[in-house]
Amino acid sequence: MAAEGTPRRVLLLEDEALVAMLIEDQLIELGFDVVGPAATANQAIALCEDERIDGAVLDVNLGGGQRSDPVAELLAAKGIPFVFVTGYGQSGIDGRFADAGVLQKPFTLSELHDLVATRFIRSDVS
Amino acid sequence: MPDTNYTEAQRRERRLQGEAALLEGDVNFPLLADSIPQLAWMAQPDGWIFWYNKRWYDYTGTTLADMEGWGWRRVHHPDHIDRVVSRIQHSWETGEPWEDTFPLKGRDGTWRWFLSRAMPVRNDQGEIIRWFGTNTDITELREADERQKLLLDELNHRVKNTLAAVQSLARQSARGTETTASFMEKFDSRLMALSRAHSMLARDVWQGASLTEVVSETLAPYVQAEPARITVAGPPIRLGPTAAVALGIAIHELVTNATKYGALSVSQGRVDLRWELDLEGGAQPALDLVWKERDGPRLIDTGHRGFGARLIEEGVARELSGEVALELAETGAVCRMRLPLSRKVMIA
Numbered sequence: 001m002a003a004e005g006t007p008r009r010v011l012l013l014e015d016e017a018l019v020a021m022l023i024e025d026q027l028i029e030l031g032f033d034v035v036g037p038a039a040t041a042n043q044a045i046a047l048c049e050d051e052r053i054d055g056a057v058l059d060v061n062l063g064g065g066q067r068s069d070p071v072a073e074l075l076a077a078k079g080i081p082f083v084f085v086t087g088y089g090q091s092g093i094d095g096r097f098a099d100a101g102v103l104q105k106p107f108t109l110s111e112l113h114d115l116v117a118t119r120f121i122r123s124d125v126s
Numbered sequence: 127m128p129d130t131n132y133t134e135a136q137r138r139e140r141r142l143q144g145e146a147a148l149l150e151g152d153v154n155f156p157l158l159a160d161s162i163p164q165l166a167w168m169a170q171p172d173g174w175i176f177w178y179n180k181r182w183y184d185y186t187g188t189t190l191a192d193m194e195g196w197g198w199r200r201v202h203h204p205d206h207i208d209r210v211v212s213r214i215q216h217s218w219e220t221g222e223p224w225e226d227t228f229p230l231k232g233r234d235g236t237w238r239w240f241l242s243r244a245m246p247v248r249n250d251q252g253e254i255i256r257w258f259g260t261n262t263d264i265t266e267l268r269e270a271d272e273r274q275k276l277l278l279d280e281l282n283h284r285v286k287n288t289l290a291a292v293q294s295l296a297r298q299s300a301r302g303t304e305t306t307a308s309f310m311e312k313f314d315s316r317l318m319a320l321s322r323a324h325s326m327l328a329r330d331v332w333q334g335a336s337l338t339e340v341v342s343e344t345l346a347p348y349v350q351a352e353p354a355r356i357t358v359a360g361p362p363i364r365l366g367p368t369a370a371v372a373l374g375i376a377i378h379e380l381v382t383n384a385t386k387y388g389a390l391s392v393s394q395g396r397v398d399l400r401w402e403l404d405l406e407g408g409a410q411p412a413l414d415l416v417w418k419e420r421d422g423p424r425l426i427d428t429g430h431r432g433f434g435a436r437l438i439e440e441g442v443a444r445e446l447s448g449e450v451a452l453e454l455a456e457t458g459a460v461c462r463m464r465l466p467l468s469r470k471v472m473i474a
Contacts, residue, residue: 016287017372017441022294039445061283063368064469087286088279105290 008120011056012037013044013071014085015063019105023057023085026109030116044071048078055120056082057112060092072097081119156180165230165240165261167198171254173218182261187233201231214244221246221254230261238265284332284367291320291371298433315382316375316433319344323374327367335370336474337363341399344377348390355390360401362474363413369470372442379434380417380461389422389458396420397458403473410466412448419458427454438463446470 010032014020020037027034035051038044040062047053048071056075058068068084075082076097083101086092093102101115132140159166159179166179174195183189186201193200199207206228217224224244229237244259299313322343326335341358342349349356365373381390381397389395401415431439435452438461443450448465465471 015445016291016368017437017445018291018294018375019287020444021436021441022290022297025297037444040447043444043447063366087283087290092283105286106293107290 007031007033008054009033009035009052010116010120011035011044011047011051011053011082013039013041013056013062013068014059015039015066016059019059023112026112027057029109030113032116032120041066041068041070044068045074048074048080053080055116056080057116058082058084060084060086060088067094069094069097072100083115083119162260163262165263167259169218169244169257169259171218171246171256173214173257185232185238186230203229203231203237217244218257224257224259227264238263239268240264280332288320288324292317295320298436301433316378319375319378320371323371326374327370332367334364334366334472337365337373337401340365340370340374341377344374345381345399348381348385352390355395356397356399358399360399360415361403363401363403364472364474366470366472369446372437372445376434376438376442377417379432379437380459383432383434383459384419384422387423387425389419392421392423395422395458403467404464412467413463413465413471415463415465417459417461419455419460422458424456425454425459 008031010027012020012023012027012034014023014037017039020039024034024037032055035047035053036044038047044056044058053075056071058071060068062068072082072084072094073096081100083103084093084097085103085105085107087105093100101119103111103115156179160181162179162181165182165185167175167182168177169175175198176194178190178193182193186193188197188201191197199211202210210226210228213226214224216222223246225242227239227241229239231237240261241264242259242261244257246254247256247258249255295316296313299309299316303309303312323335323340326339326343327333329335337360338358341360345356345358349358377399384390384395384397389397396419398418398420399416400418401413403411404414405411438452439450442448442463446463446465447468448463450461450463452459452461467473
């Protein structure tokens, strides 16, 4: 499943430890290198600044009323593709990011694959 | 207590008295209209409003001169006025009863929501001679509906996340497991730990749980079996919902490992779980929690890291932005967590 050459690097932002472990494993199984997982928007933003990232999987609600929107904004500004995973479905997504893919939890490995495979392609990889 | 056992003749007598009072105008209509909890009004057949009850004026802070005819539009919200006018106009023209829901501006400038209805009053020939309308304040009802909707959204979100957590437990339990029976044993026991964490959250309407409760519920079966071997002590700490789940499962992993391989696998071994607040020591106030096994067998670190180690060292550390160390010491496992106080870990 891994692309030829260096694996694509995917940032994972998910605040619930158990769910983060699940998605991390799923991404690894799909051949990605996982950056993070980050549990807060600040952790994720720091990783965006420091690491090379080819795509991102973002939980929408990070607990205590925090959301991943600031991270999505930064990624959009950098031109890095991202998808949301959420318990709420499309209705919980900020309208500015209506084009980003959304997966409702829980999801299967192949659903995750179908959502990210075409999106997380580095521009320097043909 | 009043006597309610009237004879049929007495009932008839009372009814006639009432009807006579109505005919003679003894019943003061404005008094009646002002005593109902609604705003009320009357209009000519073409919709020209010529009368409002006192509550209307009290609520809107207006006068009949301001309001008569079509003056009422001034207390309507700009977002609703076009729809309201078009629907009420339809009723004026067709004689169909009117019903609508919209905000009206109060004398203090705040808006409240009203369910509004009007019925035509007809003469003996069936012609409309006037309209009688009421506006019922439903602001509190709407707010309760809003709260319920938010609560349901939140519950739905939790259910979906919990299903993903169960999926995670299944995946982690399947790792390195050779038989279905041993998978089921691991999975069941973790699922029960998740379920206990949820029971504690449900008790507090999903707002959080106390660390003491999370610990004592998780350790209860082990403490009951051998009360002298497990000691727990620490000040009251409140955990956010996801922290309660993560720590509940982490402690479950520690105690099951202690039972299988560590201090609780031998007769003289003991476990000490303590936590304390450090409000001055570090850069940030933090909770220091230590799980310490004593008098257990010497554990050999094979380098293999199971689900419990990964959850504690990576999951809990990251989720709670803490520093976590898990080591296999001479006499059993020792786990130290330093968790900064946050919206997930609070002083109770």
